Amino acid sequence: MTRSILGFFPSPLSLTQLDRHPGEGRGPVGKVDVTMRGPQSAASPNWAPAFAGVEAVLVGRKARAVLASVGLLAFVSGSAAYAQDAPVPAPQQTPADPAAPAPAGDQSGGLVVDVTGGISAPMPIAIPVMPTAAVVSTPAGQTDVLGRQLADIVTNDLRNSGLFTPLSPGQLRPITFPEVTAPGFDYWGSTGAQALVQGFIRANGDGNLTVGCYLYDVSSKAELTRTGFVVPPSDWRRAGHKCADMVYTRLTGEGAYFDSRVVYVSETGPKGHRIKRLAIMDQDGANHRFLTNGQSIVLTPRFAPNQQSIVYMSYLNNRPAIYVYDIGSGKQRLVVANANLTFAPRFSPDGRNILFSMAQGGNTDVYRVSSQGGTPQRLTNSPGIDTGGSYSPDGSKIVFESDRSGGQQIYVMNADGSNQQRISFGGGRYATPVWSPRGDLIAFTKLGGGFRIGIMSPSGGGEKLLTNDWQDEGPSWSPNGRVINFYRSGRGSGGKADLWSVDLTGVNERKIPTPLDGSDPAWGPLRP
Amino acid sequence: MSKLSNILLACTALIAVSGCAKKRPAVLPPAPVDNNVAVDPSAGMNNGNVGGAIVPGSDADFQRSVSSNTVNFGLDMYDIDPTARAILDSQAQWLAKFPNQRITIEGHADERGTREYNLALGDRRANATKNYLAAKGVSSSRMTTISYGKERPVAMGSDDQSWAANRRAVTVVLN
Numbered sequence: 001m002t003r004s005i006l007g008f009f010p011s012p013l014s015l016t017q018l019d020r021h022p023g024e025g026r027g028p029v030g031k032v033d034v035t036m037r038g039p040q041s042a043a044s045p046n047w048a049p050a051f052a053g054v055e056a057v058l059v060g061r062k063a064r065a066v067l068a069s070v071g072l073l074a075f076v077s078g079s080a081a082y083a084q085d086a087p088v089p090a091p092q093q094t095p096a097d098p099a100a101p102a103p104a105g106d107q108s109g110g111l112v113v114d115v116t117g118g119i120s121a122p123m124p125i126a127i128p129v130m131p132t133a134a135v136v137s138t139p140a141g142q143t144d145v146l147g148r149q150l151a152d153i154v155t156n157d158l159r160n161s162g163l164f165t166p167l168s169p170g171q172l173r174p175i176t177f178p179e180v181t182a183p184g185f186d187y188w189g190s191t192g193a194q195a196l197v198q199g200f201i202r203a204n205g206d207g208n209l210t211v212g213c214y215l216y217d218v219s220s221k222a223e224l225t226r227t228g229f230v231v232p233p234s235d236w237r238r239a240g241h242k243c244a245d246m247v248y249t250r251l252t253g254e255g256a257y258f259d260s261r262v263v264y265v266s267e268t269g270p271k272g273h274r275i276k277r278l279a280i281m282d283q284d285g286a287n288h289r290f291l292t293n294g295q296s297i298v299l300t301p302r303f304a305p306n307q308q309s310i311v312y313m314s315y316l317n318n319r320p321a322i323y324v325y326d327i328g329s330g331k332q333r334l335v336v337a338n339a340n341l342t343f344a345p346r347f348s349p350d351g352r353n354i355l356f357s358m359a360q361g362g363n364t365d366v367y368r369v370s371s372q373g374g375t376p377q378r379l380t381n382s383p384g385i386d387t388g389g390s391y392s393p394d395g396s397k398i399v400f401e402s403d404r405s406g407g408q409q410i411y412v413m414n415a416d417g418s419n420q421q422r423i424s425f426g427g428g429r430y431a432t433p434v435w436s437p438r439g440d441l442i443a444f445t446k447l448g449g450g451f452r453i454g455i456m457s458p459s460g461g462g463e464k465l466l467t468n469d470w471q472d473e474g475p476s477w478s479p480n481g482r483v484i485n486f487y488r489s490g491r492g493s494g495g496k497a498d499l500w501s502v503d504l505t506g507v508n509e510r511k512i513p514t515p516l517d518g519s520d521p522a523w524g525p526l527r528p
Numbered sequence: 529m530s531k532l533s534n535i536l537l538a539c540t541a542l543i544a545v546s547g548c549a550k551k552r553p554a555v556l557p558p559a560p561v562d563n564n565v566a567v568d569p570s571a572g573m574n575n576g577n578v579g580g581a582i583v584p585g586s587d588a589d590f591q592r593s594v595s596s597n598t599v600n601f602g603l604d605m606y607d608i609d610p611t612a613r614a615i616l617d618s619q620a621q622w623l624a625k626f627p628n629q630r631i632t633i634e635g636h637a638d639e640r641g642t643r644e645y646n647l648a649l650g651d652r653r654a655n656a657t658k659n660y661l662a663a664k665g666v667s668s669s670r671m672t673t674i675s676y677g678k679e680r681p682v683a684m685g686s687d688d689q690s691w692a693a694n695r696r697a698v699t700v701v702l703n
Contacts, residue, residue, distance in 0.1 A: 271684045297679055299643060318674060320647070341651050341675055344644040357648065359675070362606070362655035364648040385648040401645070407604075408645060431642040445642055473642055489639070493684035520643070 111195055111217045111224065113163045113251045115482065119505045122165040123251065126193035126218075127155045130211070131177045136203035140233035143209075147201045150211060153240030154197055154247070156284060157258040160501075161248060161483075162508030167193055180214060185221040193218050197247055201239075208232055213243035215250055225250050237286055238527065245526075255438070255480030258283060261524045262476075262485060263301045263310050264499060266290060267517040271493055276519075278312060278325065283478075283523070285513040291325060300474075301325075302346050303524040304371070310522075311335070311345040311354055311371075322356050324371065336369055336376055344387045347371065348395055355379075355389035355398065366400050366417075379417035390434045391415070392458070399423075399433040399442050399458070410444060412458060423460030432474055437525070438481030441504075445473045445486075453486050453502060466506035474519070479526040485512065487519040585626040587701035594618040594699075599657060601695040604641070606652040608660045616657065619699055620664035627670075633657050634698045635675040636682075638691035643677060650675030657697040 113123050129151045132143035140146055158164040171191050175184070180198045188196050196216040204210055212228040227246050229239045238259055245256035266279040278291040278298050291310075292298055297320075301312035310325045314332075322345040325332045335354060336342050344357040354371050357364050366389040369376040380386040384404040391398055399412050410424040410433045424430040428448035435442055441455045446465060453472045454465040471489040478484070482504055489497045497519040499512040512521070582588045591597050597619070599612035608616065623629065635654030637646035654673035662668050683690035 272681055274679070276679075297676075299647075299679075320674065339672075341647065341673075343647045357644065359648050359651035362652040362659075364651065385645060385652075387644045387648055388642075403645075408642075431645055447640075447642070451642070471639075491686035495686060 110220070111251060112253075115163060115252050115254055115504075119162050119503070119507045122163055123195060124167065124191075124193045125158060125164045125195040125197065125247075126167045126172060126188050126191060127151050127158070127197045128172045128175045130199040130201050131175055131180065132200065133177055133202045138203050138207075138209065138233045140209065140236040143201050143203050146209070146236060147199075150199065150201060150236070150240040150243070151197075153237055153284070154199075154213075154244040157241060157244035158247060160284070160508075160510060162503055162505075163248075163252060164195075167191055180212065183216050183221075185216070185218060188216075188218045195224075195247070195251060197243070199243055204230070209236055209239070211236070211239035211243065213239075213246055215247050237282065241282070241284075254482055256526055257478040257480040257483065259527045260479050261303075261307070261527070262499075262512075262521050263291075263303055263524065264487075264514070264521040265298055265301065265519045266514065267497055267519055268294075271495065278310065279514075279518075280310075280327070281514070288515055291327075291330070300344060300520050300522075302522045304347050305349060305351040305525060307524050307527070311347055313343045313345065322354070324354075333373075335371075335373060336367075337373075344389065346390055348391050349393050350395060355391065357387040357389070366398070368415075379413070380420065382420075388432050392435045393437050393439045397435075397458070399435050401431050401433055408447065410442065410456075410460070423458070424456065424463075425460065426463055434475055434477060436477050436481040437479060441481065443475035443477060443484050445475065453484060455484075455504065464506070466502045466504070467500075467509060472500070474521070476521050476523045478523050485521040485523050487521060489519075585629055585701075586703055590619075590622055590629075590699070590701045593622045597700070598696050598698045600692060601653055601697070603638075603691070603695070604649070605695075606649065606656045608656055612657075613660070616660050617664065620661055620666055623661070623666045623670070630670045630672075630702045631666075632672045632674055632700050632702060633661075634680075634700060635673060636680060636694055636696050636698070637678050638694040639678045639681065639686065640691060641678065646677035647675050650677045653695070653697045657699070661699075 130147035132147050135142055135144045138146070155166040159166050173187065175198060177200060180200045183196055183198060196218050197213065198216070199211060199213040202210045208230050210228060210230050212226065214226040215224045216222065217224050225246060227242070229242055231239045241259035244258045248254065248258065249256050260283045261280060262283055263278065263280045266277045267274050269275040275294040276298050277294040278301055279288060280291055281288040297315040299313040301310045303310055308327060310327065312323060312325060313320060314323050316323070321338070321342045322335045323332045324335055335345070336356070336358070338358065341359040342356050346355045347353070348355065352371060353368050355366060355368055358367050358376070363383060364385040364387055365378055365380045366386045367376040367378050379398070380400070380402070382402060382404040384402055386400055386402045386404070389398050389400040396415055397412055398415055399410060401408050402411050403409070405422065408429040408431045409422055410430045411420050411422050413420040424444070428446055430444050430446055432445040433442050434444070435458070440457070442458055443453065443455050446452045446454045450469060451471040451473050452465045452469070453467045453475050454463060456463040466484065467486070469488055470491055472486050473489070474486050476485045483501055484503070485499060485501050487497045488500050489495055496517045499514055499518040499521050500509065501512055502509045512518070582592060594615070595618040596615045599608065599615050623631065633654040635650030635652065635657070637649045637653070641649060651673065654675055658668070658671050658673055661671065678694070681690070681694045682696070683693040
């Protein structure tokens with residue numbers, strides 16, 4: 001699964017300016033790692049533009065030099081904040097068992113996290129508080145406080161991935177502003193950390209914040225990569241997530257996923273009359289916001305690919321139907337004007353269509369309609385319940401569930417409804433199939449004694465169950481296809497639902513914090 | 529057709545085992561569930577009880593007059609069994625007396641199905657009920673259906689008794 005990475009990322013769009021660092025004798029730019037291969041090298045050409053895109057979006061599409069004056073600031077004023085902070089010697093630690101030996105046949109060596117083996121031997125990583133050039137009050141808070149919170153965001157993201165063991169606060173020491181680009185490798189080596197993430201935050205004159213993020217290999221005392229963001233204060237947390245994403249992608253070879261959001265159904269009240277509200281939050285639970293007031297039952301929200309809208313089902317006016325909610329305006333519109341029950345909506349990968357189910361006279365089929373509305377096209381016509389449609393990432397196929405064989409099973413068909421093939425054949429029933437954004441897997445709910453979350457290949461092979469509880473339902477993929485959100489219901493009159501996540505190893509299972517109870521999570525794409 | 533008879537057999541067996549749809553004396557108020565089971569008293573009710581008097585033709589009158597406003601189903605089933613037929617026959621008689629009254633039929637499922645499937649299953653149950661009433665002479669134009677899937681259980685437990693009570697179609701008179 002994992003590819004090793006050595007050398008510096010060829011990402012001139014974000015590194016060119018960074019290279020003008022007076023304190024650094026060598027420049028990373030131009031050192032292109034020719035040994036990179038596999039998925040990583042295929043993905044790398046897109047990497048830099050993606051971050052350039054971040055820059056553009058976060059600052060309102062204004063072209064801006066990234067981190068242009070990092071080095072200068074560090075030298076002129078950087079030491080002020082932490083000049084008196086003497087390094088605190090930490091107890092000598094025996095370095096942990098070298099995590100994740102490089103896969104066989106990998107000659108590049110270097111610092112690597114194995115996403116399957118790494119779960120049992122997470123990589124020790126140091127993420128000290130990010131210093132600020134000068135303590136400034138901003139709408140997001142004081143920059144020194146933000147520097148501490150940014151380090152917390154990176155720490156939590158990496159820890160939650162299950163692949164890293166961030167050093168505890170007691171093992172960390174404060175770093176000075178100039179130290180950001182000249183790490184105390186000897187100190188960090190003594191802590192047992194294999195990787196080191198340092199960064200800084202600076203308030204700009206125009207009201208925006210600049211956040212720099214640097215990843216170092218502690219044992220080889222080398223910088224692996226760096227990036228920086230200029231963000232409005234309202235988006236400061238995103239800079240932390242982007243920093244964590246940079247570290248994660250660089251060390252695991254997997255796609256990024258921390259800078260993303262989740263839409264879900266917030267639940268409260270008694271089991272027989274649960275109040276359900278649409279809610280949206282960052283992937284880590286921050287920036288939580290309710291979107292609907294709970295007067296109508298709402299179910300199964302899913303993001304549009306451009307994240308500007310959410311398609312979901314509502315019982316508004318006691319007419320259960322699918323609606324599109326516009327996040328910017330807060331307005332919602334009915335998608336299919338029809339007296340019949342419409343439900344189970346999901347956008348196509350290009351956002352142009354919405355798959356949904358419609359029940360007519362007790363028979364349910366999968367339909368497609370333009371996301372602008374119009375006449376739906378029927379895709380299945382078997383007697384029975386065909387529902388839960390989900391597109392493959394290239395839009396060419398649809399996975400869905402049908403009870404045409406007598407019980408719920410998973411089927412794959414072409415996007416026009418042709419060539420319907422059953423792919424699930426194990427004991428029990430299979431429901432709620434969702435195609436991974438990576439294309440390689442289908443997540444589902446398996447109904448046997450309880451409900452469990454599982455995965456299988458699009459041809460039905462390699463079935464693996466990831467959870468084992470009373471009722472786990474409704475998987476939704478992380479943007480990189482390595483983590484699945486779902487909801488877990490409890491038994492009995494006091495039984496409540498909560499959001500959980502599990503990764504593909506099935507080992508790293510975690511409850512997602514929400515203000516109230518929660519169900520029907522839908523993970524959005526990586527933010528641009 | 530063999531599938532249908534299998535369904536009927538399985539359903540009969542389930543009812544025999546769970547006792548979920550025992551025939552009640554017609555004089556009892558319509559309490560579709562056992563006393564041991566917690567009941568949401570306000571589920572789907574609009575009782576038309578004006579000033580303490582029950583208005584003829586209202587939902588309260590309907591509930592008082594029919595053997596039950598609720599029919600139950602076997603696990604993952606939607607066929608109208610003999611018990612349900614007797615209940616729906618009494619509903620059809622009342623509806624024949626008040627030919628201008630409109631009804632909605634709410635279909636529900638227990639919590640052991642997935643959310644979206646259960647919406648479709650609730651729709652199946654509501655439609656099976658509607659079709660039976662239509663066959664008994666109730667005009668389709670007087671009937672609408674709505675599925676709540678597993679969103680509105682009437683019994684809160686996670687046990688066979690509660691699940692049996694929650695697999696239901698409820699006829700509500702629209703006042």
